[in-house]
Amino acid sequence: MNALSFPYGTRGEQRAGDPVSSTPTVYDVAERSGVSIATVSRVYRNPDSVREATREKVLAAARDLGYVPSGNARGLASRSTGVLGLCFPDYSDPDTESEAAAADADDDHAFMLYSDQIIRGMERAARRHGYALLIAASLSGGPESLVAKVAGRVDGFAVLARTVPTEDLEVISRRLPVVMLAGPRDPDGPDHLDHIEVANADGQRALTRHLIEDHGLRRLAFVGGVEDSPDAQARFDGYAAARQEAGLSVPRAPDVRPELMTQAEGARAVEALLDRAGAELPEGILFANDQMAIGALHALERRGLRVPEDVAVTGFDGIPLGRLVRPALTTVRQPMRRLGEEAVDLLVHRLGSSGTAAEPESRVLPVDVVRRESCGCGDVAG
Amino acid sequence: MNALSFPYGTRGEQRAGDPVSSTPTVYDVAERSGVSIATVSRVYRNPDSVREATREKVLAAARDLGYVPSGNARGLASRSTGVLGLCFPDYSDPDTESEAAAADADDDHAFMLYSDQIIRGMERAARRHGYALLIAASLSGGPESLVAKVAGRVDGFAVLARTVPTEDLEVISRRLPVVMLAGPRDPDGPDHLDHIEVANADGQRALTRHLIEDHGLRRLAFVGGVEDSPDAQARFDGYAAARQEAGLSVPRAPDVRPELMTQAEGARAVEALLDRAGAELPEGILFANDQMAIGALHALERRGLRVPEDVAVTGFDGIPLGRLVRPALTTVRQPMRRLGEEAVDLLVHRLGSSGTAAEPESRVLPVDVVRRESCGCGDVAG
DNA sequence: TTGAAAGCGCTAACAT
DNA sequence: ATGTTAGCGCTTTCAA
Secondary structure: OOOOOOOOOOHHHHOOOOOOOOOOOHHHHHHHHOOOHHHHHHHHHOHHHOOHHHHHHHHHHHHHHOOOOOHHHHHHHHOOOOEEEEEEEOOOOHHHHHHHHHHHOOOOOOEOOHHHHHHHHHHHHHHHOOOEEEEEEEOOOOOOOHHHHHHHHOOEEEEEOOOOOHHHHHHHOOOOOEEEEOOOOOOOOOOOOEEEEEOHHHHHHHHHHHHHHHOOOOOEEEEOOOOOOHHHHHHHHHHHHHHHHOOOOOOOOOOEOOOOOOHHHHHHHHHHHHHHHOOOOOOEEEEOOHHHHHHHHHHHHHOOOOOOOOOEEEOOEOOOHHHHOOOOOEEEEOOHHHHHHHHHHHHHHHHOOHHHHOOOOEEEEOOEEEOOOOOOOOOOOO | OOOOOOOOOOHHHHOOOOOOOOOOOHHHHHHHHOOOHHHHHHHHHOHHHOOHHHHHHHHHHHHHHOOOOOHHHHHHHHOOOOEEEEEEEOOOOHHHHHHHHHHHOOOOOOEOOHHHHHHHHHHHHHHHOOOEEEEEEEOOOOOOOHHHHHHHHOOEEEEEOOOOOHHHHHHHOOOOOEEEEOOOOOOOOOOOOEEEEEOHHHHHHHHHHHHHHHOOOOOEEEEOOOOOOHHHHHHHHHHHHHHHHOOOOOOOOOOEOOOOOOHHHHHHHHHHHHHHHOOOOOOEEEEOOHHHHHHHHHHHHHOOOOOOOOOEEEOOEOOOHHHHOOOOOEEEEOOHHHHHHHHHHHHHHHHOOOOOOOOOOEEEEOOEEEOOOOOOOOOOOO
């Protein structure tokens, strides 16, 4: 810019036609093209409101100068960013990344994570609506957390799972639309957020019923999720419901409840189950997610047990890796891409004049049971 | 501040303790906590520079008010956004999306695209450096294009492939660092951009040599890429080089040059090749990317030709789908995630005081030949 | 169709 | 440790 001993450069001096000045602004373009800054602005925001000749002049000057409109200034002046955001959990936990996963996904991370698919869905949908997408893995809280950063830079955003304290989100959602990609923490004491979730309970119930009715299994075990995962809880509820419907004993809690929902933990859960069971091996083990189920597949193989002959195994999520393992994993597939799309739709709707003050909304997306080999189904396409 | 009867609401009136005012600002927080706006700012930017008691007061007020710092205002005042960007091609072309791909990737888009992996790599790397990532599929040009939007909202960004006219990028790169995820358009007339590319020629040459030396193939055909793809060109060059080294005739152009590099086009290319060849079937067909090779696999199967017995097939890229098709596809794997990481490193470096004025840099990342079944190698892990 | 000027919400001197 | 204040670069009335 210019060398002053003052805080900032002054406009007056900057205008003194120095062509080498870096980061040109509307003022530079205006001067060079002999119009006012308002006209420069118009050229970008509403080209048709400027006479063609003028417009060309301005554009030419902008080119010469290397002018790029500052998104920040624009956003500040117009109170909108044209950007939607997504905060997702940092799934690169060491356990998943190095230990267990590395063995399977030998192409370095060739396969999509849950969050990748949602990113894709959101990006596509956002683009359709003219928005760009800002993504950030959410870490810890604190005043200067990533969420805050995202929140300050977007017109609205989605939060994957319960990555961020609901409390913080409620504060933020007073300022801009926030949609949570998970169910409400407490269905009865509603937060004021929009939610989009998948039919966890229904899916798990359907899958459980499949095991019971179609494969005739009765001795089942359920490996749950981490303590505070409502998804995992809902899945367990679905499992329990199916048992009840079939006249089996109704458990009050999962047979095993791992610390993490990783492959390593899945393997560990199997060991625990086998040690505990003695001769009374379960005929089927249902896992609250695919990662654990896949870990279990390996553990069972190491123990010399055949899947599904000796024991059936199922997961939940429908991650691509589940198609590749042998036997291919029977699971419940979540419509992740749609999750992202719905999130964008909801945000865009809230951003439109219409949805501003409407009631919080909770959408539940349907899931599919995917029958593969690990439950005893043949080589059915999945 | 001052009470004027002009366009916008005045701070003075807003300060009149109205707690219901929407989108609270530093002024609101400052007033409510009895400090100056500077102190509020400090609490967020440099908490330690504020006495604990004060900080708490401010944070409490912010909570009550639902205050979220405006990224725009911050960025404007501090001339930085804390965001890095990525523009990538809109790969959801109808052809790939519906026709050919749908048949294989039957999980809807269960498998990663080229761009997904780069996004992942960049996001991870950006996070390590404290940046968020803004992503946008780049469309056409024009003053108000998406690139411009991205450019205005980030501290620096990467452009995947030649998505954006180099011309535009050069303009933009006068204002902020831009790294192109592709080689320079013209190696001799250098643009002023940083580039990161993969060793296309080397990789294709190594693969070709493998076919010639290890499998003893001599009658080879190369299916190139679109006219203006330097990647595809470099791959062809590598192919030609390997032929030369082996004492085979050196072609001046690919045997087939499709319009698009899709599965459908790959299939079409095979048909063309077979029709043309008559009895003189090639022993091996090398494709400039995996998509086409996979399409070719299907086409060959339809024609009753066995791979690799009748004809070997290879691709380039190393997309996950290549592992799943039968026979599994021999290919050259690009380190896509690293591409993203290197991009971020480069950008961050440029943003640091050090790299500002340095010469444009061009990095070339090494690639791996992945030997699977489609070239005649056994069931080697890949 | 164009210009003039206030103000968007924050940061960063500088002063205290 | 905290307050004052001048911008950051744009959009947007309002007036011409």
